[in-house]
Amino acid sequence: MKRIAYWLLILWIGLILPGGAATVVNAAPDTTLTADQLEQVVDNVMEANMDKLHIAGSAVVVTQGDDILFSKGYGYGDVEHRVPMDPASTLIRIGSLTKPMVAAAVMQEVERGLLSTDTDINQYLKTFKVPVFGKRPITLHDLLTHTSGLDQVMYNVVSLSEGKTVPASEFLRQYFLKQSPVREPGEQYDYNNINFGLVGNLIEQTSGQTLNDYLTEQLFKPLGMPSVSMEKGSVVPKSYQYAGEGNYRLLPYEHFNIPGGGAINVVPNEFAHFMVAQLNQGLYKGQAIMKPETIQSMQDLQYTAHPQLDGFGYGLMRGKLANGMPILWYTGDVEGFSSKMVLIPSERVGIYVVVNTGEGGSLLYEQVIGGIEKLMDGGAVPEEPEVSAGDLKQYEGRYAYRLSPQHGWGKWITFFERNSFDVKPAGNKLEVSGVFPLGSGKVEHRTFYSIGDQVFREQGGSQKLWFHQVEGTWKMTGIDSATLEKTGFWRQSSTLLMVLAGICCFWIGLAVVYLVRYLVRFIRKGKRPISGKIAAISLLFAVYLPVQVIYGLMKVTYGFPLWYRWGIGSLPLVAFGIAVYMLVGALSNRALGKWTIAGRVFIAGITVFCTVYLFYWNMLPFHYS
The missing domain is CATH 3.40.710.10 (DD-peptidase/beta-lactamase superfamily)
Structure with missing residues (x-):
């Protein structure tokens, strides 16, 4: 389909x-x-x-x-x-x-x-x-x-x-x-x-x-x-x-x-x-x-x-x-x-x-x-006269459209979408860069000139683009019959993916650190205490995030089985519960040092942020939208 x-x-x-x-x-x-x-x-x-x-x-x-x-x-x-x-x-x-x-x-x-x-x-x-x-x-x-x-x-x-x-x-x-x-x-x-x-x-x-x-x-x-x-x-x-x-x-x-x-x-x-x-x-x-x-x-x-x-x-x-x-x-x-x-x-x-x-x-x-x-003579396609476009700077930016849903499972697939085009002035014309449908499959730079009414035509081609505003947001219609929306840095798929990658790296890195610490303590037969709660939280996220990304991308169109939705999908909720328990314990235990308390408060805060983030992007068993 x-x-x-x-x-x-x-x-x-x-x-x-x-x-x-x-x-x-x-x-x-x-x-x-x-x-x-x-x-x-x-x-x-x-x-x-x-x-x-x-x-x-x-x-x-x-x-x-x-x-x-x-x-x-x-x-x-x-x-x-x-x-x-x-x-x-x-x-x-x-x-x-x-x-x-x-x-x-x-x-x-x-x-x-x-x-x-x-x-x-x-x-x-x-x-x-x-x-x-x-x-x-x-x-x-x-x-x-x-x-x-x-x-x-x-x-x-x-x-x-x-x-x-x-x-x-x-x-x-x-x-x-x-x-x-x-x-x-x-x-x-x-x-x-x-x-x-x-x-x-x-x-x-x-x-x-x-x-x-x-x-x-x-x-x-x-x-x-x-x-x-x-x-x-x-x-x-x-x-x-x-x-x-x-x-x-x-x-x-x-x-x-x-x-x-x-x-x-x-x-x-x-x-x-x-x-x-x-x-x-x-x-x-x-x-x-x-x-x-x-x-x-x-x-x-x-x-x-x-x-x-x-x-x-x-x-x-x-x-x-x-x-x-x-x-x-x-x-x-x-x-x-x-x-x-x-x-x-x-x-x-x-x-x-x-x-x-x-x-x-x-x-x-x-x-x-x-x-x-080429076997059929349709006659020459006339070039349309170029007209003044006014301020071209207003159109500049990255335009993207989403293939993912706004509700339910799959909302987070927008992290992996790569359907965006960069628009910038080039003299009295616009340069549009991106991977054009039915093109070479690589990033191309094409020039468009104004033919009036905020419509631009490809120089040497027939592609037309229409720029217009909807509730203050610029949109561009025309590439593959699509309407693309001008997106700010924090709404771009690449930015969202970097945030997700950062979260993954943090928890996987922290899980590795705690595993190494446990291993070193075991080898040296040391008795220095190590927070089992932080280790558990990091391991839960370290397991959940890669599985969700890899398995989720592969299986979202087929639907997720019950064990995945409520088993794997609930791991961040378990981590959230551990974090709340740890936070209450840290704030009520006066025997802990201030740096220990600060560290546990920090990890608990990161856990809460990540759980809310995953909830917003409908990556948990119950969804924000």
Whole structure:
């Protein structure tokens, strides 16, 4: 699912524009592609990049009009058995590309009058209710455009065992008990798997069917997709992680507790049928999955942060190719699979690229799409005139966005986020530095010039950034469709991580000192007293902190077992209790020297600080937020 460990979780602020403000029209194509042209371009990209990016296997499918024009696999779909990647038979996982299909399914229910896009979703939910932040309730429109204001979902979203999964309705009920919304709906775009997990369950509660059964009956069968399923079958999609020296490690199959967010498995050629329907007013081989006006509403502009920035439809992102052609697109990343769908309505062309080794997947599919794009003449993209930007110093600073939740387990994952960009004036322009999505993978320095209304355009490129203030805080919207917030030193992830590292080093160092002291006393058979309470406190923290960081990072998406939550998670509370007992004893024992008392008071104070710190970051069995 897009984007827990990748650029999954993105933010946007702005206003909602009318759906008809900018319509993508399925016009007659100006370009006729040929299979030979496509094969030559894609072959060249694969030959130049697959080994370099350590990709085990990839498939490319291109549709034009009503048919698949080009379909070819590269490398292996099954590395262990040397089975080639075949887009006609290799089962793959599409991750967040499940979302456009779930959006289509729920819009079928809107079309039938069972749901409305602008009605409080609580009117349709039977087994739980969604809390309201502020005055306006969440609607289907908010969920489909990722503007619901719901907190990021991270904890226990997947399971390695089908037997450990929970029904989506129960997962969502528990989620809303622990994680309330963080902003009013419609206020800000925030890519979040919980939105479509909730859409999927909304389909279940209104149709009386499981999401898999509904999609099979209403979408997969009409589209001629017999291989597709949201459940693990006898044939298991295989994805890999590069292990060095030409070796690949098979990644485990994950089961989703909210399947609407990214659980679909399908053969690439069959997924192409969905692209054909999107580009042909809802028709595939004479079968209509919905009315043309419903398809159009999915593709129309439903939300944008600023009129000069690309916006969103329902389950589809809007944008432009480098040659200026309007497109609809979406990506999907899950357990090593990385894929992208691009629809070009003006040409009635659909492109789907999937990679089964995720580390270099986005770089590869962008190269493929870029090569195909060059076969279509979109005309020259005009440069926009530069206008005076005023005081550029006001924009200077570090901008970051968080992928972690604000409530519940996982809040502390923000310590490890590295999604930040440094902005500074460069003459009459701005220099923005950071690791850009779909870039080189390294820190790049790009220059942006003002085109008015606090919007800046990349020099020599098409990327646009919009700077704006919200309650006195500067924000920057545009990089990977995200809104990044200007952060002070003490709120930056690097600073928070340094504080955590300092706490770890202090307690581990103190534990080592006391262990050495006990060892020396034992060897020398000395009788000098050593504080067992301080030793116990330091050992408890020395055990807890590394385990929490390492195990917590590895397992947070799978959920923590009871022994971990209340066993390991309670160690700081035990240390806190010892510290309070030691403090009371030190202050009431007049026989102790002043330096001994001072030392114990200091350690007790540090213990209290660390326990409160861990409580604030939701690292204890009970949480601050």
